[in-house]
């Protein structure tokens with residue numbers, strides 16, 4: 001009887017102790033209080049592609065010729081750029097057409113996407129900036 005209790009206590013203790021390192025892991029992942037957004041690692045596949053698919057791919061797809069000659073269906077073609085050259089300068093969003101065109105008053109033409117009805121949020125534009133500034137990897 002007493003033995004069984006002890007065993008139960010022991011397994012409870014093991015379970016609780018097992019959770020602590022897990023919690024520490026989650027803490028390590030959480031953004032710190034100073035709001036250092038830069039620490040967030042942006043993934044091409046998980047963060048960037050969904051934004052491209054929602055806001056850009058309808059026009060910039062290899063399936064149809066586009067006057068800009070920019071096709072964003074694949075990492076390779078996105079990196080290749082369009083009529084005005086490379087749209088992504090790894091490590092430098094400010095110099096990257098892809099990012100410049102998502103802000104008001106781009107260097108030429110219209111803000112992307114052209115329709116006001118379907119605009120990415122500031123957070124999504126920021127995700128693109130972070131991805132480029134972090135090296136624009138196919139991660």
Ligand code: HEC
Pocket residue numbers: 052055056057058059060067068069070081082083084085087097098101102108109110111112113114115120
């Ligand atoms: C409704 C169609 C449409 C959508 C959606 C769209 N674009 Fe465009 N895009 C255009 C057209 C038309 C041009 C050429 C005229 C211009 O530059 O304004 C262009 C040009 C560009 C260029 C310039 C390429 C070059 O080398 O000349 C970039 C960069 C670009 N778009 C990025 C994007 C991004 C990023 C998105 C998604 C956030 C997007 N576009 C969504 C129609 C679209």
